[in-house]
Amino acid sequence: MARKVYPVPEAIRGEAWQIDVGAPRCNPKGRIMFVPLSDDPHLACIRAHETAHAVWTPENARLPASIPAIVLNAVEDARVNKLCLDAGVSFDAGVPPEVCAGALAMARGDWRRLCVYLVASLDDPDYARMIDGARAIKDGWDVDELDHADAVAREARQMLEARLPKKSGAPLTYPRTLHVAHWLAEQLGGESRGRKGGNPDAPVSSTGGAAPWGKLVLDAPRLDVRATARLAPTSEGTILREPWRVTTDSAVFRHKKVPKRGSVLCDASGSMALDAADIARLARVVPAGIVGAYGSSARQGTVRVLARRGMITTAPASYVFGGGNVIDGPALRWLASQPMPRVWISDGHVTGIDDHFYRECTDDAARVCREAGIIRVARIDDAIKRFRR
Amino acid sequence: MHLTWQQIEDVVTTRHHVCLSGPPGCGKTYLATVGASAVGAVYSLTLTEETPAAELRGHYVPKGGEFVWHDGPAIRAWREGARVVINEIDKASGDALTFLLALLDDPQVARLTLPTGETVKPRAGFQAVATCNGDPDQTLPPALRDRFAITIIVDEPHPNALTGLEAPLANAVRANFGHSDPARRISVRQAWAFTHLAQAMDDRETAAKAVWGSRGLDILNSLALAGASKKGR
Numbered sequence: 001m002a003r004k005v006y007p008v009p010e011a012i013r014g015e016a017w018q019i020d021v022g023a024p025r026c027n028p029k030g031r032i033m034f035v036p037l038s039d040d041p042h043l044a045c046i047r048a049h050e051t052a053h054a055v056w057t058p059e060n061a062r063l064p065a066s067i068p069a070i071v072l073n074a075v076e077d078a079r080v081n082k083l084c085l086d087a088g089v090s091f092d093a094g095v096p097p098e099v100c101a102g103a104l105a106m107a108r109g110d111w112r113r114l115c116v117y118l119v120a121s122l123d124d125p126d127y128a129r130m131i132d133g134a135r136a137i138k139d140g141w142d143v144d145e146l147d148h149a150d151a152v153a154r155e156a157r158q159m160l161e162a163r164l165p166k167k168s169g170a171p172l173t174y175p176r177t178l179h180v181a182h183w184l185a186e187q188l189g190g191e192s193r194g195r196k197g198g199n200p201d202a203p204v205s206s207t208g209g210a211a212p213w214g215k216l217v218l219d220a221p222r223l224d225v226r227a228t229a230r231l232a233p234t235s236e237g238t239i240l241r242e243p244w245r246v247t248t249d250s251a252v253f254r255h256k257k258v259p260k261r262g263s264v265l266c267d268a269s270g271s272m273a274l275d276a277a278d279i280a281r282l283a284r285v286v287p288a289g290i291v292g293a294y295g296s297s298a299r300q301g302t303v304r305v306l307a308r309r310g311m312i313t314t315a316p317a318s319y320v321f322g323g324g325n326v327i328d329g330p331a332l333r334w335l336a337s338q339p340m341p342r343v344w345i346s347d348g349h350v351t352g353i354d355d356h357f358y359r360e361c362t363d364d365a366a367r368v369c370r371e372a373g374i375i376r377v378a379r380i381d382d383a384i385k386r387f388r389r
Numbered sequence: 390m391h392l393t394w395q396q397i398e399d400v401v402t403t404r405h406h407v408c409l410s411g412p413p414g415c416g417k418t419y420l421a422t423v424g425a426s427a428v429g430a431v432y433s434l435t436l437t438e439e440t441p442a443a444e445l446r447g448h449y450v451p452k453g454g455e456f457v458w459h460d461g462p463a464i465r466a467w468r469e470g471a472r473v474v475i476n477e478i479d480k481a482s483g484d485a486l487t488f489l490l491a492l493l494d495d496p497q498v499a500r501l502t503l504p505t506g507e508t509v510k511p512r513a514g515f516q517a518v519a520t521c522n523g524d525p526d527q528t529l530p531p532a533l534r535d536r537f538a539i540t541i542i543v544d545e546p547h548p549n550a551l552t553g554l555e556a557p558l559a560n561a562v563r564a565n566f567g568h569s570d571p572a573r574r575i576s577v578r579q580a581w582a583f584t585h586l587a588q589a590m591d592d593r594e595t596a597a598k599a600v601w602g603s604r605g606l607d608i609l610n611s612l613a614l615a616g617a618s619k620k621g622r
Contacts, residue, residue, distance in 0.1 A: 010564030
C-alpha cells in the first residue's frame with residue numbers, strides 16, 4: 001500500500017486538525033484540510049499551499065457578494081503563494097501537469113477562466129508551461145488575447161504587493177486580496193471573449209433533470225494485471241499444488257473461490273491519493289465486481305474503469321484525473337447501472353459545471369443514491385470494510 | 390480525565406506501585422528514573438519475551454573455584470526499600486510473570502525464598518513503577534494488572550522533553566502525540582534527532598529527509614510556514 005504523507009498544520013498553533021484525502025481545500029475555522037496524501041513531491045507543493053492557507057487565510061474570511069468566489073479564491077491563492085515563497089517554501093517541483101488546467105481553459109474558449117488560473121499560478125514554476133500550452137492550442141484565438149490574459153494576471157499579482165492607498169489594505173494582507181479580487185472581477189466582468197461567446201458561469205449541459213452537470217465520458221483502459229487469485233489454498237483436495245505449505249498451514253491443495261460481486265466508484269477529484277495499490281485492494285474485496293473512478297475539468301469529466309473481475313490497470317496515466325467533481329450525477333447514474341452492492345467513495349461534495357455548487361446537483365445526487373441503494377463512504381478503507389462484512 | 394505530568398509525579402512520589410501507559414518517547418521512564426520523584430536508589434530493567442525470572446531475582450555466578458549468589462535488581466530493590474522501574478511490563482515471559490506476581494504482592498504477605506535458602510521480604514519504601522505502550526487492561530494478565538491498583542494513561546509528552554525544540558516543531562509533536570494514525574505522529578525522539586542533525590550538519594533539508602524520509606519535505610514546509618513572519622496575517 002502506498003505510504004500516506006500528511007502535512008503538519010498543527011505546527012502553526014499546536015491545535016489538532018482533521019486531515020483527509022480530497023480535492024485540495026482548507027477550512028481554517030473548522031481546522032479541516034483536504035489534500036492529496038500520496039508520496040509525491042508534486043503533491044507536497046499542494047499540501048504546502050493548503051497549509052499556507054491555514055496560516056494566512058483568516059478564519060472568518062469575508063466573501064463580498066460582488067466578487068465571484070472563483071476570482072476571490074484565485075487572488076487569495078496568489079497572495080498565499082507569494083507569502084509561501086517569502087517563507088522559504090519552494091514550489092520547484094510544481095503542481096502535477098494535469099492540474100495545469102490553463103491550456104484546457106484556453107481550448108474551451110473560456111478567457112475569464114484562463115485569467116483566473118493565471119492569477120492563481122503566477123508564482124508557480126508551471127506558469128510558463130501553462131502559457132505555452134495555451135499558446136500551442138490557439139484554436140480560434142489570436143495571440144493578443146493570450147497576451148491580454150497574461151497582462152491582467154501580472155497586473156493583479158503586482159497589485160498584491162504594491163504600495164496603494166490605505167483603504168486598499170496593507171500589501172499581502174487579506175484586505176488587499178479583497179481589493180485586488182474586486183479589481184479583477186471588474187476586469188473580467190463584461191468580457192465574454194470565449195470562442196463560444198457565452199457566459200461561462202451559465203449551466204449548459206444537464207443529464208439529471210435541471211441539475212447542471214458536466215458531460216461524462218466513459219473510459220475503459222486495458223486491464224493488464226490480475227489482482228486476485230482465482231484459486232484459494234485449502235487443506236483438502238486431490239492435486240498437490242503447494243507442497244511446501246505442509247509444514248505451516250497444511251493448505252497444500254487449491255479450490256476455486258466464490259467471487260464476491262459489487263461495484264465501487266471513487267471520487268478522484270483534486271488529485272486524490274488514488275493509485276494502483278488502492279485499486280488492487282478494492283479489486284481484491286470485489287473480485288467479480290467493477291471499480292471505477294472519476295474526476296473532471298470544468299465542464300467534462302471521465303469515469304474510468306480501473307478494475308473489473310479481478311483485473312486492474314497499472315498504467316500510471318490511468319490514475320490521473322482532473323481536479324473537479326462536475327459529473328457526480330452522471331457518474332452515480334453509471335454506478336447505478338452496475339451490480340449491487342454499490343459503494344461510492346467520496347467526501348460528499350457535489351458540484352456541477354465549473355466546479356460550482358448547485359442545489360439542484362446536490363438534490364439530484366442524493367436522489368440517485370437513494371433510488372439505486374448507493375452507499376457513500378469517505379475512505380477506501382471504509383469501502384473495504386463494507387464489502388468484508 | 391487524564392492527569393497532568395505534575396499530578397503524575399505527585400502520585401508516583403507516594404511510593405505505591407504504579408503502572409504508566411503511553412506512546413513511546415513520552416517520558417514515562419524519564420519520570421520514573423530521573424524525575425523529581427526518583428529519590429534514593431532506582432533499579433531499572435526492561436523486559437522482553439525472553440527475559441528469565443533469574444535476571445530479575447538473581448543467580449549464581451562463578452567466582453574463583455566456587456559459585457556465589459548475586460541478587461538481581463528486583464531483590465536488591467526489595468532489600469534496600471528502593472524503586473524498581475520495570476519497562477515494557479506487558480512483554481513479560483511466563484517465567485518472569487510468575488516472579489513478578491510474587492514480587493508485587495502486598496508487603497504484608499510478600500515473601501520469597503531464594504535458591505540460597507534465604508527468605509527475603511520487601512523493606513519499607515519498596516516501589517515498582519511499570520511502563521508499557523498499550524492499554525494495561527488489554528495487555529496485562531488479570532493477576533498482574535491487579536497488582537497495579539494505580540494505572541495512569543499518559544497522553545502528552547513530558548514538558549521537559551520539548552523544552553529547547555523550536556516552537557512549531559514542539560507544537561506539531563504535542564498536537565499529534567498519540568494520534569490514532571501512526572503516519573501523522575512525530576515522536577519526541579524524531580524531533581530531537583532532527584534538531585541535533587540540522588545543527589550538526591547545518592542543513593535542515595537533509596536532516597528532515599534523514600529523520601522522516603519523504604515526509605521530511607512536508608514537515609519542513611509546515612515548520613517554515615508556521616514560523617514565518619506575521620506579515621500577511
